[in-house]
Amino acid sequence: METIKKKKKKDVGAIVFIVTMLIIPIVAxxxxxxxxxxxxILMAFQEPLFDGRGGFRWGFGNFEKFFKKxxxxxxxxxxxxxxxxxxxxxxxxxxxxLPLSLIICYFMYKKIAGYQAFRTIIYLxxxxxxxxxxxxxxxxxxxxxxxxxGEGFGLNLPDSFIMNEDHAxxxxxxxxxxxxxxxxFVLLGGAMNTIDPSIIDAGKIDGAGPYRELVSIIxxxxxxxxxTLILLSSTGxxxxxxxxxxxxxxxxxxMSISYYIYDVVQGGGDNTSxxxxxxxxxxxxxxxxxxxxxxxxxxxxxxx
Amino acid sequence: xEKIKRTKGERILYAIVFSVLVVYALFILYHFYxxxxxxxxxxxxxxxxxxxxxxxxxSKNFSLVNFGKAxxxxxxxxxxxxxxxxxxxxxxSVGSMVISLFFESAVTYIVCKYKFPGRNFLYNLVIFxxxxxxxxxxxxxxxxxxxxxxxxxxxxLVTAMDxxxxxxxxxxxxxxxxxxxxxxxxxxxxGANHFDVYFKIMFPMVMPAVSVLFITGFIGxxxxxxxxxxxMDEMPTLAYGLYLFEERCIYGDMGVVYxxxxxxxxxxxxxxxxxxxxxxxxxxxxGGIKG
Numbered sequence: 001m002e003t004i005k006k007k008k009k010k011d012v013g014a015i016v017f018i019v020t021m022l023i024i025p026i027v028a029x030x031x032x033x034x035x036x037x038x039x040x041i042l043m044a045f046q047e048p049l050f051d052g053r054g055g056f057r058w059g060f061g062n063f064e065k066f067f068k069k070x071x072x073x074x075x076x077x078x079x080x081x082x083x084x085x086x087x088x089x090x091x092x093x094x095x096x097x098l099p100l101s102l103i104i105c106y107f108m109y110k111k112i113a114g115y116q117a118f119r120t121i122i123y124l125x126x127x128x129x130x131x132x133x134x135x136x137x138x139x140x141x142x143x144x145x146x147x148x149x150g151e152g153f154g155l156n157l158p159d160s161f162i163m164n165e166d167h168a169x170x171x172x173x174x175x176x177x178x179x180x181x182x183x184x185f186v187l188l189g190g191a192m193n194t195i196d197p198s199i200i201d202a203g204k205i206d207g208a209g210p211y212r213e214l215v216s217i218i219x220x221x222x223x224x225x226x227x228t229l230i231l232l233s234s235t236g237x238x239x240x241x242x243x244x245x246x247x248x249x250x251x252x253x254x255m256s257i258s259y260y261i262y263d264v265v266q267g268g269g270d271n272t273s274x275x276x277x278x279x280x281x282x283x284x285x286x287x288x289x290x291x292x293x294x295x296x297x298x299x300x301x302x303x304x
Numbered sequence: 305x306e307k308i309k310r311t312k313g314e315r316i317l318y319a320i321v322f323s324v325l326v327v328y329a330l331f332i333l334y335h336f337y338x339x340x341x342x343x344x345x346x347x348x349x350x351x352x353x354x355x356x357x358x359x360x361x362x363s364k365n366f367s368l369v370n371f372g373k374a375x376x377x378x379x380x381x382x383x384x385x386x387x388x389x390x391x392x393x394x395x396x397s398v399g400s401m402v403i404s405l406f407f408e409s410a411v412t413y414i415v416c417k418y419k420f421p422g423r424n425f426l427y428n429l430v431i432f433x434x435x436x437x438x439x440x441x442x443x444x445x446x447x448x449x450x451x452x453x454x455x456x457x458x459x460x461l462v463t464a465m466d467x468x469x470x471x472x473x474x475x476x477x478x479x480x481x482x483x484x485x486x487x488x489x490x491x492x493x494x495g496a497n498h499f500d501v502y503f504k505i506m507f508p509m510v511m512p513a514v515s516v517l518f519i520t521g522f523i524g525x526x527x528x529x530x531x532x533x534x535x536m537d538e539m540p541t542l543a544y545g546l547y548l549f550e551e552r553c554i555y556g557d558m559g560v561v562y563x564x565x566x567x568x569x570x571x572x573x574x575x576x577x578x579x580x581x582x583x584x585x586x587x588x589x590x591g592g593i594k595g
Contacts, residue, residue: 017498018420021410028407028465031448033433040444107321114322120581121329124336127573129527131547132566135554136335143359144338178331186520189585210317228474235437245530246547261440266534274443281440288437296435 043278062279076251079260079280083238085169086256090240092173093180094233101181102226105188106214119189125179134246137175138162168252172242184229191222227299234295238284257284339570342563343370350560370564377558378565380540380548386565389545396532396541397525400464401518407467409476409514413506416480417488430473442534449535456538472517479513480506512583519580523573542569 047061048054069079104122108115125133140146141161150157158164161171195218203217219226241256250259257280264277310318338360342350345363353359378386415427446455454460487509488501496504507514529543540548546562546569553562577584 013498014418014420017502018414018418020499021414021502022426024465025407025411025467028462029468032445032463032466033469036444036448037438037441039448040441043444043447104325107318107325112318112322112325114325118325118329119585120578121332122325123577123581124332124574127523127527127577128570129529129543129546129573131529131543131550132339132570133335135546135550135566136339139342139359139554140335140338143354145334145360148360178328186584209311210314228471231435232471235435237437238439239437245533257439261442262530262534265442265446274447277440278443281438281443284439285437288439292435292437 040278041282043275044282045279046275048275056275062276063283065276066279066283076255079257081253082255082257082260085254086238086240086258088169088173089176089242089256090233090237092176093236093240094230097177097180098184098229098233100177101184102188102219103214104181105185105192106210106218108185108189109192109218110210119185123182123185126182126185128179130179130243131246133179134175134243137178138247141171162247163252165253168248168254172244172247172254175247176242187225187229188222191225192218195221223303227303230299231292231296234292235288237291238288336570339563339567342560343567344368344564345370345560347557347560351557354555354559370560371568373561374565374568377561378545378549378553380545382538384540384545386542386545386568389540389542390569392536392539393526393541393543395458396461396528396536397522399458399461400525401521403461404464404467405472405514405518405521407465408470408472409507409510410502411467412473412476413480413502416477417485417506426468430468430470433469434471434473446534455535460535472521475517476510476513479510483509516580516584519576519584523576526573 044062045058045060046056047059048056066079069077072078073080104118108119112118138161142159147157158167161167199217199221200213203213208217239258241258242254244250244254244256244259245262248254250256250263261277261281264273267273341360341362344366345353346365346367349363349365350359375386380389411426411430415423415430449455449460449463452459454462483506487505491501491505526541527543528541529547532541532544533547536544546566549558549562549565553559
């Protein structure tokens with residue numbers, strides 16, 4: 001490792017190199033991250049005056065409006081519903097998809113029959129453009145094989161699985177499950193491939209079955225990677241969402257917090273709700289921070 | 305190769321898992337099979353299928369003509385044809401990945417291999433940023449990009465210069481960490497400077513990882529549609545364009561042409577993945593987060 005202190009002549013070269021290579025990313029970071037997020041906080045406290053000159057006053061009005069949205073039960077602007085859905089999307093990702101990915105990856109690692117074909121096929125939805133997959137999925141449900149088979153068995157299917165408050169959320173969740181399991185294959189598979197085979201052999205000699213092998217050998221061996229994935233997933237606790245733009249645009253009881261913010265900005269970015277959306281974002285960021293720290297602590301304790 | 309011996313219980317477990325995976329894989333594959341069925345239908349067959357709630361099976365009048373029509377008839381207006389959107393997808397995906405990987409690699413290399421004041425701060429900053437659960441800075445970003453004239457412009461690529469972030473940092477860090485500094489010392493003795501060492505020795509050594517990150521990142525950018533719908537809505541990429549086409553075409557006479565376009569758009573990612581899947585699956589590994 002190069003230490004910038006020992007030789008004066010080399011130090012200059014190293015300093016020039018470091019400064020040249022870091023200056024652009026640091027400036028970009030200061031603007032595209034620090035400024036934008038700082039401005040986001042400021043926006044949360046700006047209440048538009050509608051004076052035709054873009055004026056605003058400082059205050060907590062946006063937060064007040066935000067909290068009032070929790071009371072708007074039964075309306076389209078029910079923040080409680082958005083929060084509930086967001087937690088559902090998050091829980092499916094963290095507690096269903098991540099464990100399923102881990103288990104399937106384990107069987108791939110153990111070279112289950114056809115594992116190479118399975119690996120390729122299950123990863124396909126991950127690399128496909130979401131509008132394509134969602135379009136085919138919707139058609140399969142509403143006019144395709146699912147409807148034909150379902151009605152063949154005499155089932156009373158809804159006219160639409162998507163534009164239907166009873167089924168929309170389940171339809172989106174199933175879509176996320178079926179297209180998303182392969183998403184962590186690269187990192188989990190890569191981590192499992194680095195395990196020393198002699199460790200697995202030693203476990204076999206001690207009579208470890210698949211469950212014991214996965215829980216007591218594989219998971220501890222890949223824990224740094226797994227813990228990172230858990231931590232990264234936990235950062236999405238209030239940003240988790242389905243691809244709602246491609247389904248019902250949140251109109252049939254699927255709306256999430258992040259899609260609400262997207263929807264506001266997509267409406268033009270200059271309308272009256274932008275500051276409110278910023279307040280929503282700031283509030284949930286503050287709420288998420290201790291949760292992520294707690295998850296980090298738990299993963300660290302588990303490692304020890 | 306040593307034959308894997310499994311107990312009876314394990315064989316039953318593997319048979320159950322195998323069966324589940326077969327069903328899952330068939331469900332996925334069916335969508336691609338279905339796409340080909342749709343793309344080769346005639347407009348009449350497609351319309352009948354929608355009307356009768358049974359849009360399944362191959363068309364009696366199998367035809368590939370829709371694939372040609374996709375290039376000429378899928379047009380969003382304002383010059384946003386299928387070919388223009390394909391070009392938008394290419395420059396957006398390639399451009400943003402080249403820029404971001406160039407800076408990410410340089411930042412990671414410097415943080416990993418050089419001791420200088422602020423090094424630990426930079427490392428912790430990247431990790432902190434990775435863990436900071438920011439919700440909804442989109443309104444602020446939209447205003448900032450608008451003020452800078454980045455909306456609906458190739459200048460949007462400058463946002464990729466923000467390289468102090470991401471899981472790519474962790475992946476490249478583990479690669480750079482595995483490279484001995486003795487290569488650099490030998491090069492310094494031969495008269496190389498720090499730029500030579502990075503560009504001619506170190507960067508080529510992490511090329512396998514960078515290539516994989518490029519491929520996976522390219523696929524991600526190619527498929528991006530949410531941010532594109534906000535920051536590039538007047539010059540859509542193929543992914544966002546297909547969403548817009550779906551809204552306009554799926555119930556009308558253009559339905560079959562739309563699905564032919566979808567099949568064409570799906571090709572690059574499928575081909576790239578088939579060609580590089582072993583490289584992707586076997587090259588990448590990520591270390592844990594320290595600190």
